[in-house]
Amino acid sequence: MTPRQKRRMAGAALVVLAVSGASALALSAFRENLMYFYGPTQLAEGEAPGERIIRLGGLVENGSIRHAEEGLTVFFSVTDTKNSIPVEYVGLLPDLFREGQGVVTHGRMGPDGVFRAERVLARHDENYMAPEVAAALKAAGYEEHPGKKAY
Numbered sequence: 001m002t003p004r005q006k007r008r009m010a011g012a013a014l015v016v017l018a019v020s021g022a023s024a025l026a027l028s029a030f031r032e033n034l035m036y037f038y039g040p041t042q043l044a045e046g047e048a049p050g051e052r053i054i055r056l057g058g059l060v061e062n063g064s065i066r067h068a069e070e071g072l073t074v075f076f077s078v079t080d081t082k083n084s085i086p087v088e089y090v091g092l093l094p095d096l097f098r099e100g101q102g103v104v105t106h107g108r109m110g111p112d113g114v115f116r117a118e119r120v121l122a123r124h125d126e127n128y129m130a131p132e133v134a135a136a137l138k139a140a141g142y143e144e145h146p147g148k149k150a151y
Contacts, residue, residue: 037054038055059078060076061084106118
C-alpha cells in the first residue's frame, strides 16, 4: 500500500468514527428525553420505571382534589376506574382541570407511591380526550360517553 492510500484509509476511518460518535450521542439524547405514557393500572402493577420522567393519564377522581393550606400545592388522584394513583403537584392548574375530566401529568413516581407531577395538562374541549388516556380507560373497561372521542 502506498503512503497516499494509507492516508486515504486513515481519513476514511476518522470519518466513520466521527459519524458513529455523532450518531451515538444523538440516540443517547433521544433516549434520555423519551417520555412513556402509563395508566394508573400500569403504575399500580409496577410497570413504570421509578427513576424516569413519565406521563400518567386518566380521569381526575371525583372528590380527590385537595389544596394545601399555603402555597400552590394540590393533591388529587388520577384513575382509570380500576386503580387510582395519588398525585402531588406544585403550580397553577389549567382552567379546564376538574373532577371527572381527562388529564395527563408529567412527572415521577415516588417511593411512597405518590406521583410527583411537574406538569399537568387538561383536555382542551368537551369532546377531546388524549388518545393515550382513552386507550388506558378502554383497557380498564371504562364505558365511553357518547360524543367523547379521541383524536
